[in-house]
Amino acid sequence: MATYDGLIEALGLGDWCGGGKTDGPMTMAELMARANNGGGAAAAEGASGPSTPLMQTPFPSLDALNKSCAAIPRSRDMTEAVEQGFLNIKDPLKVVLDPVTQPLSWMLDWALVGFQAVPWFIMIPALIAITWFATKKLGVTALVAFSFIFMAFIDYYDDAIKTLSIIFVCTVIAVLLGVPIGIAMSRSNVLQRMIIPILDMLQTLPTFVYLVPLIFLFSVTESKLYGIAIILYAIVPVIRLTDLGIRLVDKDVIEAADAFGMSSRQKLWGVQVPLALPNIMAGINQTIMMSLAMVVIASLVSAPGLGVKVLAGIRNLELGVGLVAGFCIVLLAVLLDRSTKAALGRIDTSAR
Amino acid sequence: MSNEVKVSIRNLYKIFGPNPKAMMQHVRDGMGKPELLEQYNHVLGLQDINVDIRQGEITVIMGLSGSGKSTLIRHLNRLIDPTAGEVIVNGEDVLAYGQAKLAKLRQNTMSMVFQKFALFPHQTVLSNAGMSRRVRGESGDIADTEGQKWLDRVGLSGYGGHYPGQLSGGMQQRVGIARALASDSEIMLMDEAFSALDPLIRTDMQDLLLELQRELHKTIVFITHDLDEALKLADHLVILKDGAVVQQGEPQEILLHPNDDYIIDFISDINRARVLRVRSIMEKTDHAGEGVVGEVSPNQNLESVIAISGGDTNLHYRVMEDGKQIGLLHMRDLVKALVPVEAADPARRAASAA
Numbered sequence: 109m110a111t112y113d114g115l116i117e118a119l120g121l122g123d124w125c126g127g128g129k130t131d132g133p134m135t136m137a138e139l140m141a142r143a144n145n146g147g148g149a150a151a152a153e154g155a156s157g158p159s160t161p162l163m164q165t166p167f168p169s170l171d172a173l174n175k176s177c178a179a180i181p182r183s184r185d186m187t188e189a190v191e192q193g194f195l196n197i198k199d200p201l202k203v204v205l206d207p208v209t210q211p212l213s214w215m216l217d218w219a220l221v222g223f224q225a226v227p228w229f230i231m232i233p234a235l236i237a238i239t240w241f242a243t244k245k246l247g248v249t250a251l252v253a254f255s256f257i258f259m260a261f262i263d264y265y266d267d268a269i270k271t272l273s274i275i276f277v278c279t280v281i282a283v284l285l286g287v288p289i290g291i292a293m294s295r296s297n298v299l300q301r302m303i304i305p306i307l308d309m310l311q312t313l314p315t316f317v318y319l320v321p322l323i324f325l326f327s328v329t330e331s332k333l334y335g336i337a338i339i340l341y342a343i344v345p346v347i348r349l350t351d352l353g354i355r356l357v358d359k360d361v362i363e364a365a366d367a368f369g370m371s372s373r374q375k376l377w378g379v380q381v382p383l384a385l386p387n388i389m390a391g392i393n394q395t396i397m398m399s400l401a402m403v404v405i406a407s408l409v410s411a412p413g414l415g416v417k418v419l420a421g422i423r424n425l426e427l428g429v430g431l432v433a434g435f436c437i438v439l440l441a442v443l444l445d446r447s448t449k450a451a452l453g454r455i456d457t458s459a460r
Numbered sequence: 461m462s463n464e465v466k467v468s469i470r471n472l473y474k475i476f477g478p479n480p481k482a483m484m485q486h487v488r489d490g491m492g493k494p495e496l497l498e499q500y501n502h503v504l505g506l507q508d509i510n511v512d513i514r515q516g517e518i519t520v521i522m523g524l525s526g527s528g529k530s531t532l533i534r535h536l537n538r539l540i541d542p543t544a545g546e547v548i549v550n551g552e553d554v555l556a557y558g559q560a561k562l563a564k565l566r567q568n569t570m571s572m573v574f575q576k577f578a579l580f581p582h583q584t585v586l587s588n589a590g591m592s593r594r595v596r597g598e599s600g601d602i603a604d605t606e607g608q609k610w611l612d613r614v615g616l617s618g619y620g621g622h623y624p625g626q627l628s629g630g631m632q633q634r635v636g637i638a639r640a641l642a643s644d645s646e647i648m649l650m651d652e653a654f655s656a657l658d659p660l661i662r663t664d665m666q667d668l669l670l671e672l673q674r675e676l677h678k679t680i681v682f683i684t685h686d687l688d689e690a691l692k693l694a695d696h697l698v699i700l701k702d703g704a705v706v707q708q709g710e711p712q713e714i715l716l717h718p719n720d721d722y723i724i725d726f727i728s729d730i731n732r733a734r735v736l737r738v739r740s741i742m743e744k745t746d747h748a749g750e751g752v753v754g755e756v757s758p759n760q761n762l763e764s765v766i767a768i769s770g771g772d773t774n775l776h777y778r779v780m781e782d783g784k785q786i787g788l789l790h791m792r793d794l795v796k797a798l799v800p801v802e803a804a805d806p807a808r809r810a811a812s813a814a
Binding site for chain 1: 537550562563564566567568570571574576577578583591592595596643707793810
């Protein structure tokens with residue numbers, strides 16, 4: 109006799125419930141109880157004996173109600189249904205998502221091959237030159253030069269370049285998708301109200317949770333699996349800051365553009381986007397930093413690079429490998445941050 | 461008043477709030493601004509505005525903040541749409557315009573100068589000045605030539621390559637004026653264009669505007685909250701209060717014959733000797749007159765006549781225009797005209813003394 113028998117009777121649901129017989133799989137609680145007691149079903153029966161003390165009245169949850177009424181599903185049935193539901197939509201979803209996302213796999217793979225194919229004595233000077241032309245700052249350029257030479261010297265250059273190539277591809281895609289989404293959001297309050305909860309969700313979701321549905325959908329050996337996880341995680345700031353930047357453009361300037369009869373396209377590309385550029389660049393900076401954060405976690409699902417070394421360090425208790433790889437990640441983060449910020453500063457002053 | 465009407469505002473209403481159209485009936489039934497706000501939570505921005513803006517004149521719309529003057533000027537190029545009424549520009553109802561025609565109107569017929577300058581901070585002064593041309597799709601060369609021409613005209617010859625942020629407020633507003641002039645529009649809307657400038661620069665800019673106007677004969681609508689500025693610039697003065705026109709007409713006429721307590725209060729503090737002109741207070745006659753001691757021009761202000769007379773109130777002057785006498789100026793009338801209406805009215809004088 110379970111706690112809510114009386115309630116079920118009172119509501120006249122006895123027939124619908126089918127008399128309280130259970131023949132589904134055991135609940136988690138029962139499984140654990142059995143494992144602990146080793147006594148089997150008898151012990152479980154005894155636990156839910158005729159008189160439950162008032163203070164131990166269970167919440168009328170799925171499991172508790174199920175004891176009185178078999179027709180009510182148990183918690184485990186529910187999670188199984190969710191899983192089953194996901195598996196059911198998986199195939200049709202895959203038909204659509206697979207071809208759409210396939211280019212991402214190719215891009216990631218090509219970038220990996222391409223970045224590694226360039227020999228170090230071309231790559232390192234090229235990176236230094238790019239930094240110099242983007243920032244025109246001696247300090248930042250020296251930092252980049254030092255970091256890469258250091259990583260090459262300690263034999264972590266290959267992993268760093270792999271990580272860099274993944275960040276490069278994912279950031280480019282995140283910006284190509286994020287800026288237009290941000291612009292669209294800034295022009296429609298309805299769209300903004302719809303997208304902001306999604307962005308909030310992407311931002312607050314624990315990073316590992318991204319991987320769960322993706323593993324269902326794609327095989328772990330495909331690069332797009334981690335590509336999608338990184339892009340989803342990193343795209344949020346560029347969308348937010350593009351939207352914000354355009355909305356923050358001085359109302360008076362927009363009014364002047366209107367008063368002189370600018371079309372909305374002239375206004376967007378001639379006024380709003382240029383004036384929002386400092387904010388958009390700040391968003392891109394954040395996007396780069398977040399892809400770097402995610403690329404390490406993505407090593408769990410086969411993303412190559414420094415993250416693999418960190419994981420190896422944890423798995424094999426090779427403390428030194430983990431620490432050095434971690435230090436290289438920090439180095440990459442610092443140099444990416446400094447160089448994008450310096451580039452951003454140049455845009456800011458020329459816009460005044 | 462021979463100039464033709466360029467812009468005509470007819471029975472214009474603007475109500476702010478969630479459902480302005482429904483509120484129109486209440487307003488037509490005579491509900492005032494405070495009642496509408498209290499009972500229906502709608503703000504009556506403008507009520508029953510009728511103004512004719514004539515070609516080649518400076519029409520000044522004056523009112524304190526909240527009087528609806530900035531709202532009114534934005535109806536002319538439809539930056540704000542009215543709740544009811546008509547705005548007729550060159551004989552066409554602007555409110556019937558679609559997006560394309562409206563853009564054409566803003567590009568070609570009306571240009572605007574803003575209180576906060578509203579220049580594009582990411583573009584040079586030169587490309588700001590030529591902006592209106594570029595918006596119309598004209599080539600960069602034309603835009604730069606026109607921009608440079610007007611920058612030179614407003615006294616900013618060497619500044620084309622600077623950014624607006626590097627210029628002082630007065631210079632920025634010169635760029636704003638150059639930008640408006642470069643579009644070669646017939647109508648210029650100036651929304652408190654000089655209010656953000658300090659007094660000396662403001663006087664400079666007013667002189668610049670008058671000088672340009674003598675040359676260009678634009679149709680200018682000028683918004684201000686400053687009565688001195690209004691009197692200096694206006695050919696036609698419209699005084700707004702709480703979204704309604706209190707009085708409109710020639711500024712001298714309003715000064716001498718204010719029809720409302722609000723305006724009487726308003727004009728009580730100004731320097732009448734500097735604003736009033738001989739033309740407004742002279743006796744119109746071709747009779748030679750007695751005791752005439754000299755000749756004055758009808759457009760002289762009273763201050764200068766007082767200076768000539770040395771303060772003697774018994775003198776008479778002949779008012780001459782184009783070599784002909786058009787009237788007589790009696791110093792006695794002049795002194796009377798200097799007394800503000802409030803002080804001249806015994807009833808009001810008693811009230812303010814008590």
